[in-house]
Amino acid sequence: MLNSAWRTAICVLIGLGLAAAAVPAANAADDPVGPCADRTICTGHHEPGSTPTAGGGTSGGGGGGGGSDKCTWKGKEVACWLDDRGAFSEGCYYIEADPQPLPDEAVWAGRTSKDGAFYDKSCILDDGFVPAGQVFLAQPVAAPPPKTPAQVAYDALKTITVAEPVLHVAPAKDAVVGSPVWLWFDADPGTVGPLSSTLEGVGFKVTTTVTLAEVVWNVDDGPAGNGQIQHFSCKDAGNPFSAQGAPTCSHVFTESSARMKDKAYSLSVTLKWHVSARSTDGTAIDMTDFDWWPTYTQAVLSVPVNEVQVLN
Numbered sequence: 325m326l327n328s329a330w331r332t333a334i335c336v337l338i339g340l341g342l343a344a345a346a347v348p349a350a351n352a353a354d355d356p357v358g359p360c361a362d363r364t365i366c367t368g369h370h371e372p373g374s375t376p377t378a379g380g381g382t383s384g385g386g387g388g389g390g391g392s393d394k395c396t397w398k399g400k401e402v403a404c405w406l407d408d409r410g411a412f413s414e415g416c417y418y419i420e421a422d423p424q425p426l427p428d429e430a431v432w433a434g435r436t437s438k439d440g441a442f443y444d445k446s447c448i449l450d451d452g453f454v455p456a457g458q459v460f461l462a463q464p465v466a467a468p469p470p471k472t473p474a475q476v477a478y479d480a481l482k483t484i485t486v487a488e489p490v491l492h493v494a495p496a497k498d499a500v501v502g503s504p505v506w507l508w509f510d511a512d513p514g515t516v517g518p519l520s521s522t523l524e525g526v527g528f529k530v531t532t533t534v535t536l537a538e539v540v541w542n543v544d545d546g547p548a549g550n551g552q553i554q555h556f557s558c559k560d561a562g563n564p565f566s567a568q569g570a571p572t573c574s575h576v577f578t579e580s581s582a583r584m585k586d587k588a589y590s591l592s593v594t595l596k597w598h599v600s601a602r603s604t605d606g607t608a609i610d611m612t613d614f615d616w617w618p619t620y621t622q623a624v625l626s627v628p629v630n631e632v633q634v635l636n
Contacts, residue, residue: 397448404469409446409453411465416447418465435460450611452506470526477601477609480521480532486618487514489593491625494565501631504574507541508562509623516561517597529604534616536560538596544579545589545629580631588626595620 395404395412404412410419421442425431431442440462446453471479489509499505509515520533539558546552562573581589597616601609 351521369490400425402448405466407468410443411468413465414443416456417453418443418445418459418461418469420444420464431458431460464482473525473528473530473603473607474611476523476525476528476530476602477532477611479618480523480530480601481534481599483516483521483523484519484532484534485515486519486534486595486597488511488620489515489561489595489606489623491591491593491623492564493591493625493627497628499577499629501626501629502576504571504576505627505629506562506565506571507558507573507575507591508564508571511561530601530609532601533598534597536595537598537615539573540593540596541573542592543575543589544584545579545581577627577629579629581627581629582631586626588628591625593620593623 337603378449394399395402395414397415402412406412406417408419409417421444424437424442427436429577440460441464442458443465445456445459447456491509492507493499494506516536518533518535520531522529522531523528536569539560539562541558542553542555544553546554557576558573560572563569563571565571575591577589581587594617599611599614599616601611603609
């Protein structure tokens with residue numbers, strides 16, 4: 325049986341080849357055998373391939389990375405690196421804590437940021453993960469693997485900003501049941517695209533482009549009553565109102581809005597974008613079946629709809 329002081333002594337990191345923080349010995353009343361303290365990394369059986377390197381695996385769930393190195397745990401292949409959990413070792417993942425503890429916090433125990441950093445630890449449990457506190461490491465964990473062109477393409481997508489569409493309706497105040505309401509929004513380049521972003525990977529660049537594929541209008545005039553949303557599609561931003569023209573996007577209300585909150589229906593749009601990407605040499609990156617639906621919070625219209633009374 326090991327006493328608490330010896331348990332502290334063997335609580336060191338071997339899977340990553342890094343030194344872990346020692347924890348003050350427990351008092352004599354502690355159970356003589358138990359897990360290491362929360363801010364340590366305990367030793368365990370080291371399976372071949374379980375030490376992460378810059379390559380990283382590609383399985384194990386979560387946001388993984390590319391590369392050729394493999395890691396295993398209890399006979400199963402796992403990712404050597406997960407973007408949201410960090411580097412793998414001995415059944416657990418370690419990622420630098422952000423933010424770090426404040427310099428005057430007792431957890432530093434006389435150390436400073438020059439001596440190392442704290443890492444968030446999460447361990448594999450069944451098909452998921454369980455948080456396991458923080459550990460102090462004197463050396464950084466393995467670096468994340470280089471991103472693949474597809475991963476860089478998705479990163480580039482995150483940098484693309486689509487301007488909020490400015491919605492219009494005609495007639496705006498005196499729409500009537502059974503008569504088409506003209507719908508459109510300003511076709512500014514920042515709203516209707518195409519829009520692109522280029523990011524650099526290791527030895528290559530990727531350009532991601534989004535092209536407007538569909539405009540979906542949402543209106544709360546569904547048959548179930550208040551709050552029931554209906555959706556209908558238009559191919560583009562629609563054409564601005566013209567007394568001599570015809571709308572390319574419109575909607576016919578079948579019931580007065582008198583029953584609705586504020587006596588008006590609410591209209592909004594959702595834009596569906598097709599995503600494509602190419603690397604520096606022009607090679608297409610597979611973005612099959614991936615469409616992008618940004619969220620717009622301000623693009624909402626209120627449309628009062630009246631019912632015409634016919635006198636005999």
